[in-house]
Amino acid sequence: MEKNLEKYYLAFYGAIDGIVFIDCSSGLVKDCNLAFERLVGRTLEELKKTKIWQLRPVAERRLAKKMFEEMAYDGARELEELNIERPDGTIVPVELRIKRISQNDDAFLVSIARDISEKKLIREALIESEKTYRTIFETAGVAMAIDDENTFIKLANARFAKLTGFEIEELEGKKSWRQFVAPKYRAEIYGNSHERKANPEKNMPMCYEFELIDRYKNKRAILLNCTSIPDRKMTVASLLDITDFKASEEEARKAKNIAETYRISEKVKTELLSVVSHELRTPLTSIKGLTDSLLRKDVNWDDNTRNDFLESIRSETGKLSRLIDDLLDTTKLERNLLKLKRRKGTILQVIEAIKIDMECLTEKHQVIYDLQDGQSPLFIDKMRIGQVILNIVGNSVKYSPPSSKIKISSKTSGDHLVVTISDEGQGISDKDIPHVFDYFYQDSKNEKGKNKGIGLGLAICRGIIEAQGGEIWAENAVNIGAIVSFSIPLVKTQKVFGEKK
Template sequence: MKKGKLRIYFGYAAGVGKTYAMLEGAHEAQKDGIDVVAGYIEPHARPETMRLLDGLEKLPTKSLIYKGIKLQEFDIDAAIVRKPQIMLVDELAHTNGYGSRNKKRFQDIEELLRAGIDVYTTVNVQHIESLNDVIEKITGIRVNERIPDDIFDEADQIELVDIEPLDLLERLDKGKIYQKAQAYRAMQNFFTEEKLIALREIALRKTADQVNHSAVRMDKNRNSAYTKEHVLVCVSPSPSALHVIRSAARLAMAFKAEFTALYVGNAETESFSDEDKLRLRQSLRLAEQLGAKVSVVYGDDLPQQIVEYAKVSHVSKLVIGKSAEQPFWRRVNIVDFLSQTAPNLDIYVIPNGRALEETSHRKFYQLAKLHFSVSDLFKTLLMLVIVTVVGLAFRYWNFSVANIITIYILGVQINAVLTKGRIFSVISSVLSVLCFNYFFTAPYFTFVAFSPNYPVTFFIMLAAGLITATLIKRIQEQVRASAEKSYRTEILLQTNKELAQSDSVVDILEATAYQVEKLLERDIVVYPVEEGVLSEPHYFATGQSNRTLATYESYKEKGVAEWVMHNNKRAGATTSTLSASKYLYLSIRGKNQVFAVIGILMTEKSELEVFEKSVVFAILGEAALALEKEILREEQQKTELKMQQEQLRANLLRAISHDLRTPLTSISGHAKLLMESGQSLDELQKNELSAYIYDDAMWLINLVENLLSITKLDGDVELQLTTNIIDEVIEEALKHVDRHLSQHQFSLELSSEVLTAKMDASLMIQVLINIINNAVKYTPVGSMIVLSTQRLDGKMVVEVADDGVGIRDEAKLKIFDLFYTTGNRQVDSKRGLGLGLSLCKSIIVAHGGEIYARDNYPKGAIIGFTLPLVEVVLADGE
């Protein structure tokens, strides 16, 4: 479906006339015969604006009740059903009421555009996401209703509605925008001349940037050459990260560059507080909304990871935030390091206006991490007691003090391994020094030390204990992070292996669901998509879950999956679309279609972590490639089958058109001779001519029977399998064989047992006729032909043996191929098309049997086949 076009009426403040201009544009379009409907117009206390609604069709609003308040919202479903050419929807940045399908109105408008409906809408400059922090600095007001930049940047037309700030203030003073009391408050805060001038300048620049962006987009569509920039922004859970991301987005917009957001995780990521995890998710979500491609890498050396990614991804500009104050032992000048290791990289450092707030937050967070555990405290004290007892024993045995110091340091290290919190390593180190001073320095059992060397000893003990304990904790965290990363990497590799071994769409979807379930330990539901319609869902529950497919269907969430299929976007829990759902729905999609929709249970666990989400997307990407490959393979098989069928038709027509002439000419010639000379011919001559006519007619009948059988096997007709006794089938077949069989010595050697098999009797009769006729044609008159049956290894074996000239070894490999005939033909078999034995092979294989050709000793050939036997249980008395 052709996507609709978006026209935005853009202003720098409320009251500039956006809605008025939009309604005027709607009337002009209506005069041109275009179908225009007012979907939602914000009620204004401006009579001249509301009068413009007269003459326009108005779509009824949707009523919602939230906390006892009745809300009137835009009805997206009614709009799509009505489907006018142009839909008017005011207030692009509006947040929909609770219970609406989409959280934001711009998502409603995206649905309208995908449905092929053109949209007129309005928005102010302060609602654009990347400008949010700039607007906040100018006005001192934080705007909560915002739209992603790509909605604005990708608009087909921007209508800037402009008015002088002094004229706007005059309108405000006259009460044309707000009521008197509200207008007075606005003039004291937002509506000041200085702020309005700044906002107007930003709006003009943004409009100019959008025009340039549209021009570049058109050039790209024309494949014109241009220099490509790539902007990389580093994301972190810092409170200032949102400001850094918006600055990078504006830079990417200004340079018309690719935009990537990079998050570097490390061992400390797992120990983030819930607040930090929430901020990190918000930062990554903001980066996605601003058009960035999000990438996640892991490593402890942050600067080195950034440099390596920048080099591999051909980044031209790097945007980072100025870090809050670091401890002196961890202080690294990241800018200097990046400048030295990547001299060709342009680095933009964004000042952190919240440095004090971030520093205090970090200190508070470090204190919050120092959680106590009674069990770990008990382990620490117990280890201290054990070490002290060992030290007293060493002193009793006159060991040196150095050995006792080593024992205490060893105790600190063991304690670091046994306990979880770093605070217990600090406690263990401090208490070890105090115990050593109390028990092992003179005077004993006091905290006084006479020797001047002991303070140095105490310091070295404390430092050694803290350093080793810190290193052990860091190694433990790295081991845990490496194990998790290795586990997830293994899942990706296993996914690739499972998908490569899958040979059908169902197998691919099952393998994908199993891998996602294994990664997330959550219930998974999968909807295959066939010809643009959702198929029946498949439910994959974890071992701990008590949910079933029936439980899932009771939630009635299929409509969410259908929305994802039609819109090719995520929806459900943790998203802004249909967020009341219990499952997060994602599409498995290729370039031009959705192959399936997968749902992930989100009710019992929190939102997916950053790395989990990236791995899930990687798995779904692998699944999409596998599905696309499988679908292409199936289409290729269908194409090859059609080509084979067309080739078969061509070969049949070519063979038939050439070889039918001889019997038809013979029949017509002999029949004409009988009509013209019938009286002058004796009985022997008449019988001879009639025999010629009969033989040629029978040849034609057998050819037609073979052609009909081939047509039946090439189609989708199922075999009519019934249990038959082979002796009865042979008896029927002998009634229709070549009459020249009487010129040979023919005998039957049937098994004494009753042999039965599942078969299509008519087709099996055709097989026997073809094999027997083949023996008649390819053996001289008077030769021996034997038809035998027997049981062998649980199978029925049927063979036709002759003592003719036999079959060459090279011919045995091709004798069952279509249109293949041997060179050893008898005079009366020169019209063979090579259909008979090929048809026999197709029929036998379709019955689950095998057909073969071998030599008959001392001479001749044997053609036989096998069929699976069926045991028939007879009733008593039969």
């Protein structure tokens, strides 16, 4: 028994927290430990003459007495925070746990009191810090949100709520940020977010552009910047609405394109006037000279000479006619006015239709045909495709030596027929290849205007082939010469049958 009492006294007097026994009938302190004496700034002898509520600040004593009476009657209070006033006027915040005990006919309140001054200061600092950060969070110039490891929004500011169209109360703890991300961006952003939380040491992307969809299905362009909170599987995200900036950027791009188009248009007009005036003047000068010669009264031309003059006039007239046709085609293509008369046909039918023109054009060259899949069904304007082939072959004739070979071949590739014209000429400069289909472009290998043309033929070819739904391209052969190819979509069997039906 004595040993137990000794343990009791050791625990009582050696406790860090203040312990006090209060008489339930009088409210006087019956006993306390040293920690309680230090806490209230009074000795036990002083406390034995003090009502417990008299330890409280004067303004709180009336309420304290009432609280004591309730505890003396009810028996216990689990946790209370209140203030103690020391004799020197110092106010000490304490945390109390109180229990009513009975011994024989006597009843006591046992109270354990702890000084929470530091705890309160820390708590107040935390509250102040939270207020500060909440103010920064709320008054930031961008929408901000913090998510948890399951992508649910734990905290959102007013700008984020406005951006998404929801109230803050509807967002926090209830919505995942994933539902606001357009589907095509969702996998990338979620994957990086998950990896960043699982492995914070990895240098995952922190900044994205994506499309946000609000509750009303409106779409906004967003610049997202995010960072992980150290030691927490949470991410802080700031979202800047760049929709208006993107719109302005697009308008600026359009304006730039319009200005560039206008500049090019003016350049084309200047080049057109220069080139066309030259190209028109040459045949017109020849026609006028030959016609004047035939009309001379003082010369009697023999039949052979007269026929040569007339053949020359016809040749120059043909050049004028082709030039005018090219100019008209160029105008139609530029204004999307070129009408294609499409019919079902084959590349063999196109070659057959231009056979005579081809023979006249290539009388000094060898033409080789290798028309594989030549009967493959096409839906084309045969006259225009023939024009493309003649234009390309005409270029090969210009830049290839007499008696050299010009090969025309065809072969299916996937759902297209590819037609290729190759020659044994001088080829194309690497720097010229990207531009050979531009209007008025001249080959840089063309020495001193030799074989100089107006520069419309291949540009017209490109316009016709693209209008047919195909592509056209140029390249150099491995050893010698140039290769120009174009593709035309094949007619699917089902489609042909459907059209017949």
